[in-house]
Amino acid sequence: MSKARVLLVTLTFMLAASGTPTLANSQEASSQLVWSDEFSSPSLDLGKWSYQLGNGFMSGNQYVAGWGNNELEYYTDRSQNVSVEDGHLVITARREAYTGQAGAAQATFDWTSGRLRTAGKFSRAYGKFEIRAKLPTGKGLWPAIWMLPEEPNPYGGWAASGEIDIIEGWGSKPNRLGHTIHYGGIWPGNIYSSEEFTFPASGTVADWHTYTLEWRPGEIRWYVDGQLTSTRTRWWSSSKTAPQSEADLNAWPAPFDRPFHLLLNLAVGGNFDGNPDASTPNEARMLVDYVRVSSLPDEGRAAGQRPDMTYPWTPSTTPARPALPDGNLVYNGGFDWTDRDARVTPSTTVLTGTPQSYFWTLFKSDGEATLGNDGGALKVDVTNPGSVNYAIQVRQDGLNIERGQRYEVSFDAWAATPRSAMIKVGGDANRGYAAYSGEQQVKIGTTRATQTLFFPMTATTDAQARLEFNLGAAGAGPVWIDNVRVRSVGTVDLSGRPPASDGNLVYNGAFTQDATSDEGVAGVARTAYWRTWNNPATGLNVSVDGGWLHVAVAHVDPTNNWHVQVNQPGVPLVQGRSYTLTFKGRADSLRKLGVVVGENGGSYARYLDQSAEVDTTERTYSYTFTAPTTNPAAILQILAADGRRGDDYQLYLRDFRLTQN
Numbered sequence: 001m002s003k004a005r006v007l008l009v010t011l012t013f014m015l016a017a018s019g020t021p022t023l024a025n026s027q028e029a030s031s032q033l034v035w036s037d038e039f040s041s042p043s044l045d046l047g048k049w050s051y052q053l054g055n056g057f058m059s060g061n062q063y064v065a066g067w068g069n070n071e072l073e074y075y076t077d078r079s080q081n082v083s084v085e086d087g088h089l090v091i092t093a094r095r096e097a098y099t100g101q102a103g104a105a106q107a108t109f110d111w112t113s114g115r116l117r118t119a120g121k122f123s124r125a126y127g128k129f130e131i132r133a134k135l136p137t138g139k140g141l142w143p144a145i146w147m148l149p150e151e152p153n154p155y156g157g158w159a160a161s162g163e164i165d166i167i168e169g170w171g172s173k174p175n176r177l178g179h180t181i182h183y184g185g186i187w188p189g190n191i192y193s194s195e196e197f198t199f200p201a202s203g204t205v206a207d208w209h210t211y212t213l214e215w216r217p218g219e220i221r222w223y224v225d226g227q228l229t230s231t232r233t234r235w236w237s238s239s240k241t242a243p244q245s246e247a248d249l250n251a252w253p254a255p256f257d258r259p260f261h262l263l264l265n266l267a268v269g270g271n272f273d274g275n276p277d278a279s280t281p282n283e284a285r286m287l288v289d290y291v292r293v294s295s296l297p298d299e300g301r302a303a304g305q306r307p308d309m310t311y312p313w314t315p316s317t318t319p320a321r322p323a324l325p326d327g328n329l330v331y332n333g334g335f336d337w338t339d340r341d342a343r344v345t346p347s348t349t350v351l352t353g354t355p356q357s358y359f360w361t362l363f364k365s366d367g368e369a370t371l372g373n374d375g376g377a378l379k380v381d382v383t384n385p386g387s388v389n390y391a392i393q394v395r396q397d398g399l400n401i402e403r404g405q406r407y408e409v410s411f412d413a414w415a416a417t418p419r420s421a422m423i424k425v426g427g428d429a430n431r432g433y434a435a436y437s438g439e440q441q442v443k444i445g446t447t448r449a450t451q452t453l454f455f456p457m458t459a460t461t462d463a464q465a466r467l468e469f470n471l472g473a474a475g476a477g478p479v480w481i482d483n484v485r486v487r488s489v490g491t492v493d494l495s496g497r498p499p500a501s502d503g504n505l506v507y508n509g510a511f512t513q514d515a516t517s518d519e520g521v522a523g524v525a526r527t528a529y530w531r532t533w534n535n536p537a538t539g540l541n542v543s544v545d546g547g548w549l550h551v552a553v554a555h556v557d558p559t560n561n562w563h564v565q566v567n568q569p570g571v572p573l574v575q576g577r578s579y580t581l582t583f584k585g586r587a588d589s590l591r592k593l594g595v596v597v598g599e600n601g602g603s604y605a606r607y608l609d610q611s612a613e614v615d616t617t618e619r620t621y622s623y624t625f626t627a628p629t630t631n632p633a634a635i636l637q638i639l640a641a642d643g644r645r646g647d648d649y650q651l652y653l654r655d656f657r658l659t660q661n
Contacts, residue, residue, distance in 0.1 A: 031294040035122050038290045039089045044082060048122060051077040052115040052265075055102055063103030071142070072269035072276075074100045074109040082114035089288040091116070091266045093141065095276075111276075115265035123150035123259035126299035129166060129213040130292045131264075135205035136284035140276030141171030142267035143286045145211060147260040155255050156239040159183055159190035162255030164220065166213045170273045171280070172366065174204035179222040179230040183255055184312075184432065189241040189605050191312070191432040195230040197222075208289070216296060217303035218253045234309040241598075241605030242629045244313055252306035264288060274366040274387030310430040316463035320400035323487070329399040330467060331359040333411075333484035335378045349397075354378070360396050367391030367472045377412070377482035380471060389422040391472025399486055401425060401436055401457050401465040406492050409437065409453040409467070411484040415444045416477040422470040423453060425486065427462050434459060438600055441533065444479065456492040458600075458633050496572025496632030499659075505571050505579075506636060509656035511544045529570070535563035535641070551651040556641040561594045564641035566653060569600050571634045573607065573627040578661040581636070582622045587614045588650040594639030595623060597658070599631060607634065614651070624661070 037048050055074045056065040066072070073093060075081070083090045093113040099106055135143040147164040155161045159182035168178045180194040199205075212223040222230040237255040238248045266286045269275040323329050331337070337344060337358050344358050351357035354371045357378065362371065367386030371394075372379045382392060401407065409425060421444055425437040437455035444451075467486055471479055499505050507513075507529040514520070520527035526544045532551070534540040541552040553564055573579065581597065591614050598606035608625040627634075636658065640651055 030297045031128055033292060033294050034124065034127065036290065036292040037089075039084050039087055039288065041084060043084055044089070044116075049116045049118060050120065051075070051082070052117060052263075053077060054100060055107075055109060058103070065102060066270060067267070069267070069270040069272065071267045072109065072140075073111040073113040073267055074098050075115040075265070076100075076112050077114075078112075081112050082116065087289070089116075089264070091143075091264065091286040091288075093136070093266045093268050093284045093286075095280075095282040111268040113266045113268060115263065115267075117148075117261055117263040119148075119150060119261040121261075122293075123261040124293060125257060125259045126215050126217065126296065128292075128294040128296055129215070129262070130210060130290075130294070131166065131212075132208060132210045132289035134208050134287040134289075135169045136266070136281075136286055137169075137171050137174040137204065137206050138276065138280040138284055139172040140269045140273055140280050141169070141284050142270065142272045143167075143169045143171075143205070144263070144265055144267065146263050147213075148263060149255070150259040150261045154258050155237045155250050157186045159192070160186045160237050160239055160250075160255060161258070162235075162237065162260070164213065164215070164256070164260060165194075166222065167211045167224075168272065169205045171284075172273050174206055175199045175202075177205055177224075181220065181232055181235060181256070183235040183237055185238045185243050185605070186241045189238070189243070189312075189432070191429070193232055193235065193429075195222075197224055197229040199224075214296060215256070216299050217257065217301055218307075220256065234307050236306075236309065236311065240628055241607075242631075243311075244629060246311070253303040257303070262291065262293075264291075269387075271388060274391070312427070312430070312432045312434060313460050314430070315460060318463050320463040321398045323400070327487040329401075329486045330396055330484045331398075332356070334376060334482060335360075335373055336376050351378075351394075359398075360394060363390070363393040363395065365391045365472070369471070374480060377480045379478055379480050380469075381478040382471060382474075382476050385475055386472040389470040389472045389474070390468075393468055393470050393472070394481070395466050395468040396484075397428070397464060397466040399425070399465040399467060400463045401461065402488070403457055403459060403461045404492055404494055405488045406454065406456050406490045407437070407486060408489045409440075409455070409486050410450060412448055412450050412482040413442075413444045413480065414446060414448040415479045416446065417475065418446060419444050419474045419477070419479065421474065421479070422468075423451075424468045424470065425455065425465060426468070427459075427465060430464075431459075431462060434462075435604070436462070436465065441535070448480070448482075450483070454489070456633055458492065458494065458631070492633070494632045497570055499572075503659050504656075505573075505658040505660070506568055506656045507570075509583075509658075510547055511549050511654060512547065529568055531565075531567050531569065533565040533567065540564060548652045548654045551640060551653070552648075553640060553651060554648045556647055561592075561639040561641045562637075565637050565639055567635055567637040568656075569633060569635045571597065571636055571658065572632045573597075573630065573634050574660075575627055575630040578624060578626050579658055580622060580624045580661055581608065581656075581658045582620060583656040584618055584620050584654045585612060585614045586616060586618045586652050588616060590615045591640075591642040591649060591651065593642065593651075594637070595621070596637040596639060597625065597634055598637070600633060600635035605629075607631075618652075620655075 091114040099108045145166040149161045163182035165180040182192045184191040214221040220232045237250040349361045368384035370381045423440045427434040513528045515528035543550045593612045595610045597608040612621045
């Protein structure tokens, strides 16, 4: 049956079934089709669609591999990946070796797929967007139907200018899909709001379904097969990375008040559903029957006043949970409280099947673990580590973390085999999942040992902060946790440390000092005030020789330059003032370093975000930037995990200066 005949029969049935049209039917009748593609031609209509090619994009002069999500696929314009068959658009992901351009270099990829968009050919603010599609299933497959602003960054970089995800599918969860909007400040100051939909009965994304978005000023609605599944009426936009108040916001209803274009793609791997495994089919097809865009009769209405909502800087209205008599903000840190404790109520969280685990919760993305109480310690037996560190997350919410305090985090941990974990004290969704402590990587050995971390709280007080033990993506096997504590151990001078006597805001920039107040890189003389950090999968060896900081780097991840860092926290900056950073560098082979000054924790906003090409010749590098906000404890970072020309290399740095102009 032709699509036109299906439409006619459907409309006839609707009129016959209802003597009095409902409001929805009245709007349907008065909607006007403004753009569509029925895919009735023998090939893709390039007057309506353009291909996006490759495995990433350029951000300034830096290539971002994996489309910013660690995706595996390389998008092509080949018929093997994008075709029109029997009146359907077909996007095919294929497991195959494919060599393509990745920035300035070539690389070989294990997957190919297709990504289409209407940018430059069709875009619209407001209306009804309807797509009938059939999506593939399989671990690591990520089909998406979504929208981005037509004008490049009208309110600033992603996601200050917004993103609308009509649907995203988890290949490993075929009965579920997600509806999401991304908004807020410029990355990494962005946040998102999302809702999952579960198909009734035995329905899955592999069946034909109609996905609809109705977008009006101040309101976005999602429908699946005509059923309303989600509504959003609250969001915000700021052209800053770290907005501090409503004065920093763009006018409501920004960012969702500008024309957006459509995108259709089938991604493979990455942060959303993890990477494929042996069960993933070698070929997967996403079919689209039609795409139709119509006007709505009330799309010209006023958006009204900005609704009340919570922002990352909004003080919590929830009463703060008091600390225990010994100052510990963690309740039941020894996993020994019973239901007879007066602080345990029927609403207190508890880990399923785990005695004496009150006040703790478990979150899993694509990981699996079994939990138990082993002699008064929490035992987390990781059976599937997943693809991201938060694939298995044991956490406690409700910690009152106050601005201006310095905190100590301590716990006992051990494992059956050596492993790593990411520990974080931060915010929930209302705070954009801010990391007040930074994301602290720790190594856990096979014997019980106490781990201790410290951090200053420079963000707005959060009475609902949370402590996270992120145990994913680090191998299978049991891990034990006990005696967990978070407590204040003093105050922080939020006015910031003074500059050195020569005006340098970077302390020990020449690598000549030891200081009793700051050890520096553990075990390395003359590195006071400096830190190094590396992903547990990499190697790193640090020394100081003749005023040079020598960093021997091994086993790097070429897609994530931040996996190896030389950094200095505690750098004070004042909003609106101009600064110049200089340093000298060289390496034993050509490498590209990231050079960053930004927020240490929170949204990880970057005030300076540049790069430096280093080789065997000593050079001086200079960068000037203006601080977008006052931060008494910013961080200087050299991001050094560049493995494009082999894993191992030798990096040398010296003479860091950061001065106010």
